[in-house]
Amino acid sequence: MAVGEEEVEIVTARTDKRQYRRVVLKNSLEVLLISDPDTDKCAASMAVSVGSFSDPEGLEGLAHFLEHMLFYASEKYPLEDSYSKFITEHGGSTNAFTASEHTNYYFDVNVDSFEEALDRLFFIKPLMSADATMREIKAVDSENQKNLLSDAWRMNQLQKHLSEKSHPYHKFGTGNWDTLGVRPGARGLDTRDELIKFYKEHYSANLMHLVVYSKENLDKIESMVEEKFCDIRNTDKDCLHITGQPCTSEHLQILVKTVPIKQGHKLRVTWPITPEIRHYKEGPSRYLGHLIGHEGEGSLFYVLKTLGRSS
Structure with missing residues (x-):
């Protein structure tokens, strides 16, 4: 059992x-x-x-x-x-x-x-x-x-x-x-x-x-x-716990321009957030993703698209 x-x-x-x-x-x-x-x-x-x-x-x-x-x-x-x-x-x-x-x-x-x-x-x-x-x-x-x-x-x-x-x-x-x-x-x-x-x-x-x-x-x-x-070994190994942050304030201020393999243009903005596992039932990242990715009038997408058309 x-x-x-x-x-x-x-x-x-x-x-x-x-x-x-x-x-x-x-x-x-x-x-x-x-x-x-x-x-x-x-x-x-x-x-x-x-x-x-x-x-x-x-x-x-x-x-x-x-x-x-x-x-x-x-x-x-x-x-x-x-x-x-x-x-x-x-x-x-x-x-x-x-x-x-x-x-x-x-x-x-x-x-x-x-x-x-x-x-x-x-x-x-x-x-x-x-x-x-x-x-x-x-x-x-x-x-x-x-x-x-x-x-x-x-x-x-x-x-x-x-x-x-x-x-x-x-x-x-x-x-x-x-x-x-x-x-x-x-x-x-x-x-x-x-x-x-x-x-x-x-x-x-x-x-x-x-x-x-x-x-x-x-x-x-x-x-x-x-x-x-049941015969898989158990050595009571501790799970790896990472301390510190991968990006300091200095790293977060870096602007990089790259030449892609495929032709095209893309803007990528990255920033760290608190691990969502602590709030997996609520899923706050989904709400934020929806707000940032919203394409209706007044949204970031709408503004950027409008600027692109007027240029």
């Missing part, structure tokens, strides 16, 4: 026929179970509270590199890339992304293949082979090369570059051949050793949150999840 079962909550909204249950496994992994008897696809999403802010100095992009490596194989399923292949062959799709403070892995698949797909999630004894290491560093580098042709990615990295150097926001989070191959090698570091060390240090069950969406009833889903995920 899962730890915290007394906290189980089942919710059925008036317009929502799905059932929900929150459980905490004995290894402190938090899980949200969703039962939908009418679905023709099942899905799962695992969020880990570790991202590029946790990259070691001199190994920029290591968290993102780990995201790539976890797709390859595990002791139970040692054939390389069998996870992605299984999902694709059974009508589904899978992907992942690394953000500043968390990494997310997710997939959807046909109903009759869901249990095996869930079993193939790669958090228990992953194989991070030496052969795959160099290939995936090149894959990360290729991804970065693609981003260099994207104005959005270029502007994002430029903004990070113009922030406080002592704050992790300043880091280059994607990684490339230089940060994951050349520089570590010059310092006598083995990137694969550092990768395994990073995984063991940061990937702890108490920092993971899993959502499972299935056609089965809640009891069946809970039993399945408990069987497949």
